[in-house]
Amino acid sequence: MDAVRRGLALAWKALRLEITLYRALGRWLVRRPDVPAGATPIGYSRLVAPMLWLWIFGSAVEVVVLDVVLSRWWTPLRIPLLVLGVWGLVWMLGMLAAYRVRPHLLGEAMLQVRDGIHARVDVPLERIAGVRTVDHELPGLLRSVHVQGEGEGAMLLIGVGSRTNLExxxxxxxTLRTPHGSSTVTRVGLWVDEPREVAEVLRRRRSAPLRRSPRR
Incomplete structure (x- = not known):
């Protein structure tokens, strides 16, 4: 029974991932980034964009070459492999789109840290004591969220390409909520395209008084 539940949970997670990718691709095509009114977008896609474009180009070439070869020598496999190849190509385009249309969001009281479709961590601005440009690396190439250290030295890393450059x-x-559960940390590392500029914006925003809604 537990195996069935785990299987269903995994299938549901995969379905949500697919839907998120296709929504991101749709937003990218119509140029409507996922940025609510009043929020300031902070980009982080420059590190991974060249690599993703290379994969997309390679996959497109592979789809065409396989289709040509199989149409002459092994016709029964042509359609299944063509469908699989196109699906993989669209999947990578959706991944690239997610990095572009789902930037970090800086609001009046919160910094929402994102990583394409994988991560979302909300950091209250009132809990930020300082900002500095420091490089960190996450273990493994596929991991986007990692807690490093313990106790007073615990640091949450939300990486892009397994790297962060702003602390x-x-x-x-x-205590911050992550896709893997809650973690208690004293530092947060993230990746941004312009670390020095973003650090300065965060310092100004952190020191600025919080805007209050006018009383009626």
Missing amino acids: LVLTGPT
């Missing part, structure tokens, strides 16, 4: 020093141990 948020928190006012103290802070």
Whole structure:
């Protein structure tokens, strides 16, 4: 029974991933990034975009070559492999689109850290004591969220291409929700395209008074 539940949970997760990719691709095509009104977008796609474009080009060439070869020598496999190849190509385009249309979001009271379709971590601005440009690496190429260290030295890394280049020093141990559960950390690392500029924006926003809605 547990195996069935795990299988269903995995299938549901895969379906949600597919839907998110196709939505991101649709937003990219119509140029409507997922940025709510009042939020400031912070880009982070420059690191992975060249690599993804290379994979997309290679996959497109592979689809065409396989279709030509199989149409002459092994016709029964032509359609299944063509469908699989096109699906893989669209999947990678959706991944690239997610990096472009789902940037980090800086709001009045919160910094929402994203990583394409994988991660979302909300960091309250009032918990940020300092910002600095520091490089960190995550273990493994596919991991986008990782907690490094323990106790007072625990740091949450939300990487792009297994790297981060901006570090948020928190006012103290802070519990943040991640895709893998809650973690209590004292620092947060993330990747942005312009670390120095973003650091300066965060310093100004952190020191600015919080806007209040006018009383009626």
